[in-house]
Amino acid sequence: MSHSPIDSKTAGQRNEKLILSLLRKHGSLTQTQLCRLVGIGSSTASTIVARLRDKGLVQESRGSSQRRGPKPSILSLNPKCSYVIGIEINPSYAVIGMFDFVGRLVGKRRMLLGPDHSPVYVIDLVRGGLEGFLREHHLNEDSVLGAGVTLSGSVSSGGEVYLSSPLGWRDVPLRRLLSEYFNFPIVIYSNRVRLLAEIAAAPELATRNILYLNVANGVGSTVYSEGRLVFGATGRYGEIGHNVIDPDGPLCGCGHRGCLEAHISGPALAGKIERDVRNGAQTLLAEGLGQQTTPEQLLANWPKAVDKGDAYAIALRDYAAGLISRCAADAINGYDPDVLILAGYVNLLFADVFAEAIGLRMKTAVYDSEMRQIEIRPAKAGEDALINGICAAVLQDTLDVRW
Numbered sequence: 267m268s269h270s271p272i273d274s275k276t277a278g279q280r281n282e283k284l285i286l287s288l289l290r291k292h293g294s295l296t297q298t299q300l301c302r303l304v305g306i307g308s309s310t311a312s313t314i315v316a317r318l319r320d321k322g323l324v325q326e327s328r329g330s331s332q333r334r335g336p337k338p339s340i341l342s343l344n345p346k347c348s349y350v351i352g353i354e355i356n357p358s359y360a361v362i363g364m365f366d367f368v369g370r371l372v373g374k375r376r377m378l379l380g381p382d383h384s385p386v387y388v389i390d391l392v393r394g395g396l397e398g399f400l401r402e403h404h405l406n407e408d409s410v411l412g413a414g415v416t417l418s419g420s421v422s423s424g425g426e427v428y429l430s431s432p433l434g435w436r437d438v439p440l441r442r443l444l445s446e447y448f449n450f451p452i453v454i455y456s457n458r459v460r461l462l463a464e465i466a467a468a469p470e471l472a473t474r475n476i477l478y479l480n481v482a483n484g485v486g487s488t489v490y491s492e493g494r495l496v497f498g499a500t501g502r503y504g505e506i507g508h509n510v511i512d513p514d515g516p517l518c519g520c521g522h523r524g525c526l527e528a529h530i531s532g533p534a535l536a537g538k539i540e541r542d543v544r545n546g547a548q549t550l551l552a553e554g555l556g557q558q559t560t561p562e563q564l565l566a567n568w569p570k571a572v573d574k575g576d577a578y579a580i581a582l583r584d585y586a587a588g589l590i591s592r593c594a595a596d597a598i599n600g601y602d603p604d605v606l607i608l609a610g611y612v613n614l615l616f617a618d619v620f621a622e623a624i625g626l627r628m629k630t631a632v633y634d635s636e637m638r639q640i641e642i643r644p645a646k647a648g649e650d651a652l653i654n655g656i657c658a659a660v661l662q663d664t665l666d667v668r669w
């Protein structure tokens with residue numbers, strides 16, 4: 267059941283949502299500006315604003331004015347009226363973030379997952395973590411506008427995880443299972459919402475055609491075109507990590523053999539280093555093996571090893587560059603972007619080298635490459651990108667009115 271104070275059943279309530287989404291977009295507005303943007307008269311605006319103020323959703327302050335007479339009233343969202351919870355689940359850890367009504371991160375908790383990735387264990391861990399987190403922040407469930415959960419994989423609009431190869435989950439009704447414990451609305455997002463955080467951090471991206479290539483615990487791409495994320499018929503758009511590049515290659519979490527993800531995801535590369543060292547390879551990267559390290563922690567030493575001239579580390583970087591550039595070329599042919607964002611902890615270790623390899627590969631493997639101008643840039647949205655993206659998605663889903 268929903269505790270959302272915002273309803274869209276009537277035109278007046280629709281205008282309430284519209285005003286809230288405009289305030290979210292602009293930060294603060296005078297009532298005159300609101301009337302112009304919404305296309306309503308000042309008395310209608312006053313009535314709606316009074317209602318929003320009574321609900322505690324907006325706040326007013328007095329602005330400054332050069333002219334004589336009363337100073338204009340400035341309206342903005344009340345950041346403390348409601349909160350959004352964002353939860354990221356990946357094979358190494360889960361993160362819970364709490365955001366205020368204007369989308370600022372106000373609290374975060376990180377929990378290590380351990381080797382047991384079974385849905386029962388992980389959901390129990392997240393449930394217990396979230397209950398403790400709400401208690402710690404003295405947050406009543408009625409104050410939570412909604413929660414979004416994200417993981418690497420494909421999910422249905424009803425919140426069922428069809429398949430998450432990094433977690434090894436198939437057909438897990440995650441939304442239903444979590445909703446049994448909490449009264450606020452819960453939505454499950456694929457980790458495509460990460461791109462919304464990227465756009466929030468660099469608003470000039472909002473009008474571009476973006477291919478977002480993520481290489482981390484999973485490998486996949488997200489496409490943003492004509493102002494929105496593209497999901498496809500079943501939410502599996504852009505799953506290029508499961509292009510089979512070697513039918514006799516390593517087993518992938520999706521059940522197939524030789525997927526790109528089984529070659530260049532963080533866990534795949536960590537597994538390759540471990541196998542190669544066992545077979546006699548000499549490398550500085552061996553130092554991190556055999557300890558309780560995540561693939562991300564193990565690979566963090568890779569650029570340093572390259573800088574020290576470690577031949578194995580250099581060859582491994584070139585191997586990754588070869589596969590990533592091949593994957594990027596295929597995706598450029600398929601999606602026709604004008605911006606390619608290299609994201610995920612593997613991509614970010616050598617973003618410059620991978621960008622150069624992609625530029626070279628485009629000359630021989632991308633259709634009519636001379637006529638394209640594709641900007642290749644590293645992701646900027648940092649380690650909180652996923653929970654930030656969830657917050658943006660929850661606020662957008664709750665507040666945005668399309669007209």
Ligand SMILES: [Zn+2]
Nearest residue numbers: 508518520525
């Ligand atoms: Zn696969």
